[in-house]
Amino acid sequence: MNLPTKVFNKGRNMSVRTKIMKKSVAALILFSIMILPHYAYAGVAAETVHRYADKVLDVLRDPVLKAESSKKIKKEKIRLIADDMFDFTELSKRTLAQNWNRFDSSQQKEFIHLFKSLLADAYADKILAYTNERIVFSKEIQYSDNTAEVRSTVISKTAEIPINYRVILKGTEWKVYDVVIEGVSLVNNYRSQFKEILLNKSPESLLETLRKKVGKS
Amino acid sequence: MKAVNILLMLSALMLSPSVLMADVSLPDPNVEQCVAPPVLIALQSASDDNNRQIVLPDAATAGNLQISFGETVPIADSQASEDEIMIALTQWNSAEEANGIETTKSESAIIPEEKEVEIADPLFPVNKAMFEFNDKLYFWGIKPVTQVYSHTVPEEFRFAISNVYDNLWAPCRMLNNLFQLRFKAAGNELIRFIFNSFAGIGGMGDMAKEALGIKKQDADFGQTLGHYGVGHGFYLVLPVFGPSSMRDGVGLAADQFMHPLTYVSSNTLTFVEKVGISAHEEVNSTSFKIGDYESFKNAAVDPYVSMRNAFIQHRQHKVELSRQ
Numbered sequence: 067m068n069l070p071t072k073v074f075n076k077g078r079n080m081s082v083r084t085k086i087m088k089k090s091v092a093a094l095i096l097f098s099i100m101i102l103p104h105y106a107y108a109g110v111a112a113e114t115v116h117r118y119a120d121k122v123l124d125v126l127r128d129p130v131l132k133a134e135s136s137k138k139i140k141k142e143k144i145r146l147i148a149d150d151m152f153d154f155t156e157l158s159k160r161t162l163a164q165n166w167n168r169f170d171s172s173q174q175k176e177f178i179h180l181f182k183s184l185l186a187d188a189y190a191d192k193i194l195a196y197t198n199e200r201i202v203f204s205k206e207i208q209y210s211d212n213t214a215e216v217r218s219t220v221i222s223k224t225a226e227i228p229i230n231y232r233v234i235l236k237g238t239e240w241k242v243y244d245v246v247i248e249g250v251s252l253v254n255n256y257r258s259q260f261k262e263i264l265l266n267k268s269p270e271s272l273l274e275t276l277r278k279k280v281g282k283s
Numbered sequence: 284m285k286a287v288n289i290l291l292m293l294s295a296l297m298l299s300p301s302v303l304m305a306d307v308s309l310p311d312p313n314v315e316q317c318v319a320p321p322v323l324i325a326l327q328s329a330s331d332d333n334n335r336q337i338v339l340p341d342a343a344t345a346g347n348l349q350i351s352f353g354e355t356v357p358i359a360d361s362q363a364s365e366d367e368i369m370i371a372l373t374q375w376n377s378a379e380e381a382n383g384i385e386t387t388k389s390e391s392a393i394i395p396e397e398k399e400v401e402i403a404d405p406l407f408p409v410n411k412a413m414f415e416f417n418d419k420l421y422f423w424g425i426k427p428v429t430q431v432y433s434h435t436v437p438e439e440f441r442f443a444i445s446n447v448y449d450n451l452w453a454p455c456r457m458l459n460n461l462f463q464l465r466f467k468a469a470g471n472e473l474i475r476f477i478f479n480s481f482a483g484i485g486g487m488g489d490m491a492k493e494a495l496g497i498k499k500q501d502a503d504f505g506q507t508l509g510h511y512g513v514g515h516g517f518y519l520v521l522p523v524f525g526p527s528s529m530r531d532g533v534g535l536a537a538d539q540f541m542h543p544l545t546y547v548s549s550n551t552l553t554f555v556e557k558v559g560i561s562a563h564e565e566v567n568s569t570s571f572k573i574g575d576y577e578s579f580k581n582a583a584v585d586p587y588v589s590m591r592n593a594f595i596q597h598r599q600h601k602v603e604l605s606r607q
Contacts, residue, residue, distance in 0.1 A: 188582030224442070224571060226498075249600020250593045254400070258592035259585045275584065 111214040111233045112206035114240040118151040119201055119218070126196045141190050153241035154182045156234055160243065161256040162264075169269045177269075180276040181256075187280065214240070400595045402528065403517040413520040414587050420523065421576055425569060433570040441570055443487040448564045449499070450479050450486025455541035459502035463510045463605050468500035475499070502605065504541075505534025509602035518591055523565075526594035 125131065125143045158178045159166050169177060199222040207215045212235035220227045232244035232251075244253040263272055404410060433441070453476035460469035475491040482490040491497045508530050509515075516529025524535065539545055544557055552560075583589035 184582075184584075188578065192578060248597060249603075250596040254596060255589055255592045256584070259583065259588045262588045263585060279584065 109206045109208070109214065111235075111240045112203060112216045115151075115216045115218075115231050115233065115242065116203050118147060118242075119203075121147050122193070123196075123201070126194070127198075137194065140194060141186075144190070144193060145186055148186070151242055153234060153236055153243050154178050156236075156241065156243040157181070157253060160253045161260055163257055163261070165260065165264045165269070168264070173269055173273060176273055177276070180273065180280055183280045184276060211235075215246075400592070400599050402515050402591065402595045404591065405517055406519065410518060410520040411587055413522060414590070416522060417520065417525055418586075425566070426573065429566050429569045429573060432566050433573070436570075441567055444567050445571070446479075446483065446489055447486040448567065449489075450476065450483070451543055453479075454543060455504075455538050456500060456502045458541050459504055459507050459538075460500055462504075462507045463502065465500070465502075465605070468502070471497050472500050472502075501601075503534055504537040505531035505598070506601045506605050508534060509598065510605045515595065515598070518595075526590050528595075528598075531598065 122144055125140055125147070128140075130136075131140050155178055158174070158181050161181070162169070162177070166174070199220050201218055201220050203216065203218045205217050207217070209215065214233050216231045216233060218229050218231070220229055228248060230246040231242045232246065232253075233240045234243050235241075244251055246252070260272065263275070436444075453472050457469050457472035457476065460466075460472060474495070475489075475497055478491045478495065479486050479489060482488075482494070492499070505528075513530050515531070519527050519529060519532055521527045521532060521535075527535065544552070544560065547557070579589070580586050
């Protein structure tokens with residue numbers, strides 16, 4: 067019974083021991099805080115999406131690019147980030163679903179390219195219309211080993227809009243393959259459109275429709 | 284002394300990541316648990332449609348079809364629905380890159396967006412015509428009026444007006460929440476109604492959200508019907524109101540009966556005046572959304588189908604929210 071106390075007190079008096087104890091606890095707490103990742107509820111997927119979102123916001127908030135004339139520069143910068151953030155091949159495959167195999171490989175490549183342009187044209191202006199809304203990332207849900215959903219909310223003056231990103235692990239990088247806004251999935255929506263069109267038309271005519279649409283804007 | 288410290292440090296190291304990741308690995312009660320059918324369908328030859336066959340790696344079910352190990356079934360004979368094949372196909376396509384053509388026995392959870400949401404559209408010609416009508420109505424009627432209105436009335440006023448109208452819908456939301464047996468939400472809407480009507484001076488300010496932090500609990504009768512399992516019936520495009528369905532059309536009508544203005548006697552407000560008030564409400568709320576329809580059309584390859592699909596996805600989402 068006496069032995070443990072003897073061991074602890076060996077060669078030290080009470081006050082010094084307390085001091086060292088306090089220092090160690092402080093160091094421990096500091097160390098723990100340092101190794102904490104930045105975001106609670108964050109897995110790697112959520113962090114990745116958050117990072118990309120931050121990059122886009124940086125471009126949008128850049129005071130150097132505030133002028134109307136720098137719109138093109140902003141668009142280009144955001145397009146580069148989107149190229150990195152999204153996996154357009156995965157997106158294209160999922161929107162064509164069964165019909166993917168009706169396209170030969172050169173048509174598939176063209177489809178991916180056209181679809182990317184279509185989305186860029188469609189959403190560029192919406193993104194550029196950003197006026198200081200807050201984006202809050204809330205949680206990440208794992209669907210399987212390589213798929214997950216990252217939830218966020220865009221808080222504007224008039225509304226709070228839930229936007230979820232579905233991500234897939236390609237190699238070591240998480241890429242976005244679907245965006246779900248207020249419960250409406252982009253992939254699902256385009257899939258229904260392409261399905262309807264390809265019921266009666268050939269892949270080539272869909273490509274022609276897309277070419278015309280993208281060419282117009 | 285040192286040993287205790289090291290032990291503490293090690294345990295902190297081990298615990299903290301897991302504490303933080305805890306939320307990631309826990310099944311989210313908000314997410315519909317994707318129950319996987321124990322099937323991963325592998326396609327023997329993807330190129331030739333006619334010769335495509337299904338080989339199931341395990342005793343499994345595909346739709347109504349029970350197949351045992353190793354049996355091959357030509358697709359034409361299978362009763363597996365098109366959707367299930369499509370789900371498996373999409374799965375296969377993504378698995379293809381990761382694993383080569385080999386099938387894996389691992390999880391084949393249905394990823395949410397693979398769930399097909401479909402609606403019958405027997406009135407397609409009528410609906411399409413109505414869709415075109417609404418389109419013209421927007422560009423030739425509603426949009427010009429709304430633009431003039433936005434230029435005339437400053438944003439803060441329009442905002443306050445939209446709050447007033449929103450407040451008048453509170454009884455409807457409260458009742459629908461009650462019908463859905465969401466008592467807390469119903470209570471919240473009641474509090475919001477009373478509080479906003481007084482502290483928000485007739486509802487002009489959403490004081491309940493700002494001061495009390497109580498957010499709007501949206502609910503409508505179409506959602507209530509969906510909550511109890513009533514299906515859409517069929518797709519219906521209404522003039523002015525836009526995309527709807529048999530169920531949601533009934534919902535819209537029922538919602539009108541829960542609106543205070545319906546019960547104001549016709550001596551105070553004639554029917555035409557009531558319609559005028561509704562029109563004002565519509566124009567006022569559209570003033571915040573000018574440009575939305577245009578960008579929607581710009582983004583869509585087939586606007587009619589896109590709108591129909593977005594509508595049913597959105598309504599399904601609302602019903603799912605009501606079930607939480």
